[in-house]
Amino acid sequence: MNSGGNLRSCDRSHRSAAMEDGKPVWAPHPTDGFQLGTIVDIGADSLTIELLKQKGKTFLAPINQVFPAEDDVNKHVEDNCSLMYLNEATLLNNVRVRYSKDKIYTYVANILIAVNPYYDIPKLYSAETIKQYQGRSLGTLPPHVYAIADKAYRDMKVLKMSQSIIVSGESGAGKTENTKFVLRYLTTSYGTGQDIDERIVEANPLLEAFGNAKTVRNNNSSRFGKFVEIHFNEKNAVVGGFVSHYLLEKSRICTQGSEERNYHIFYRLCAGAPEDIRQKFHLRSPDTFREHSGSK
Numbered sequence: 443m444n445s446g447g448n449l450r451s452c453d454r455s456h457r458s459a460a461m462e463d464g465k466p467v468w469a470p471h472p473t474d475g476f477q478l479g480t481i482v483d484i485g486a487d488s489l490t491i492e493l494l495k496q497k498g499k500t501f502l503a504p505i506n507q508v509f510p511a512e513d514d515v516n517k518h519v520e521d522n523c524s525l526m527y528l529n530e531a532t533l534l535n536n537v538r539v540r541y542s543k544d545k546i547y548t549y550v551a552n553i554l555i556a557v558n559p560y561y562d563i564p565k566l567y568s569a570e571t572i573k574q575y576q577g578r579s580l581g582t583l584p585p586h587v588y589a590i591a592d593k594a595y596r597d598m599k600v601l602k603m604s605q606s607i608i609v610s611g612e613s614g615a616g617k618t619e620n621t622k623f624v625l626r627y628l629t630t631s632y633g634t635g636q637d638i639d640e641r642i643v644e645a646n647p648l649l650e651a652f653g654n655a656k657t658v659r660n661n662n663s664s665r666f667g668k669f670v671e672i673h674f675n676e677k678n679a680v681v682g683g684f685v686s687h688y689l690l691e692k693s694r695i696c697t698q699g700s701e702e703r704n705y706h707i708f709y710r711l712c713a714g715a716p717e718d719i720r721q722k723f724h725l726r727s728p729d730t731f732r733e734h735s736g737s738k
């Protein structure tokens with residue numbers, strides 16, 4: 443995060459100069475997020491902004507939330523640190539422009555921002571793409587979760603120290619999917635070619651059956667925290683894995699909010715359990731259970 447700190451102070455010195463010369467600025471619109479405009483009046487602690495796309499239309503914005511815009515707002519960069527002015531608005535605009543071109547990954551130095559595309563982008567995670575990223579330094583290829591996985595692997599090899607990748611974000615952001623891409627990348631690239639590689643990856647559907655459920659925000663929401671370890675031998679090949687789990691939302695087993703569901707395993711049992719198990723657990727149609735629980 444050091445580079446972020448440096449950039450912020452450099453941004454401040456650029457900022458006032460850039461905003462005084464009548465160049466476009468990003469200002470927080472009361473209803474429409476950051477909008478491009480020019481400053482037409484300066485108040486004590488607010489600025490009057492005229493929208494660039496609607497001449498004559500103005501709105502007020504707090505002075506400390508108005509930021510200088512890049513010269514070309516349609517241009518995008520792979521690393522937000524390469525922006526001339528790095529601020530909340532230019533960062534969001536850069537990520538948005540990239541997202542509109544199916545470039546869902548963007549760096550902030552060695553941090554990766556991922557935006558969930560909610561559809562399969564062709565070839566983004568293909569076997570060829572995995573090969574391309576092997577052994578390549580961060581920044582030599584377009585931003586990708588594979589590049590982060592490879593950097594962690596190379597750092598482990600060089601520094602001979604355990605490495606961690608922290609994946610965070612709101613529900614539905616893509617944490618579970620990106621974690622699986624990291625696992626797939628490491629086992630494919632640096633596995634021993636034995637069945638342990640597949641077993642690490644194949645453990646996920648099982649974990650998800652018991653710990654994931656449909657919520658209003660995500661059809662496959664992980665309802666537990668996960669700490670996934672990948673173990674390497676002295677030759678730096680994958681030899682095992684371990685998953686610790688935390689704080690499973692147990693209440694979901696008995697009651698679910700409207701529009702939400704129980705853990706996937708419940709429906710799988712209802713749909714496909716053999717007759718003896720169906721009888722033992724008194725399994726019927728999932729709809730019957732909802733009626734009985736009274737949670738509709």
Ligand SMILES: Nc1ncnc2c1ncn2[C@@H]1O[C@H](COP(=O)(O)OP(=O)(O)OP(=O)(O)O)[C@@H](O)[C@H]1O
Pocket residue numbers: 558559560561562563611612613614615616617618619620660661662663664665
């Ligand atoms: N890179 C991607 N490409 C295509 N679809 C994706 C990608 N990332 C996420 N998705 C889609 O978005 C859904 C939600 O993503 P995911 O389950 O990874 O979110 P999450 O951050 O783990 O959420 P939660 O915190 O609720 O578990 C996935 O089931 C998948 O359909």
